[in-house]
Amino acid sequence: MGHPLGCFGHLLWMLMLLHLPLREVHGFFPNIWSRTISFSWGSITHQDMTEDAILNITLRLFMETPHPTKGKHIQEEDFKGKTLLADDIFAAFYGPEVSAKRFRAAIAEVANANAAMDFVNTTRDDPVFHFDSELIHSTNARLLQVRKEVLQAVRSEQYGIARKMLGQLLHSLQDFYSHSNWVELGNEEIHLDLV
């Protein structure tokens, strides 16, 4: 796989691009359990967005990168109209002999850290983590700081910490689009000045 630093921007871009055309949404459920309890089957959760974004950016990365020994590229057509699954993406790139188990676990780590932001006492009610109370500038300043820390953690090969912080960062970023009036103002693109 390519260097994780290179795909950070793409990841954020894909994350928002995939889910911008939201219907009337006032906040995302953190995960599938909270959505089920609320009987809101059709809603997109923070967990869904995060998993989809990682799978999409991984697919793009694999499409742009020839396999190190086989030299072949993944074709986009092979995945058109299909639900993206980690196992399918890995099988297309590496062949069926390589397991996607650790990759799946890594995605879950990011997605769980994201969803936890709405459960954990230290983050749940603090507006600066959720773009609440019109704290746009403070929240974005925090995001920039966390982004720096994610990249530092990757550089020092502390991948567990990097995944956790990335999940937290993505949570706030996703909240921007549901907790601010960005979408109501008619914007259909991502806010380029965030993060």
Ligand SMILES: [Zn+2]
């Ligand atoms: Zn939140």
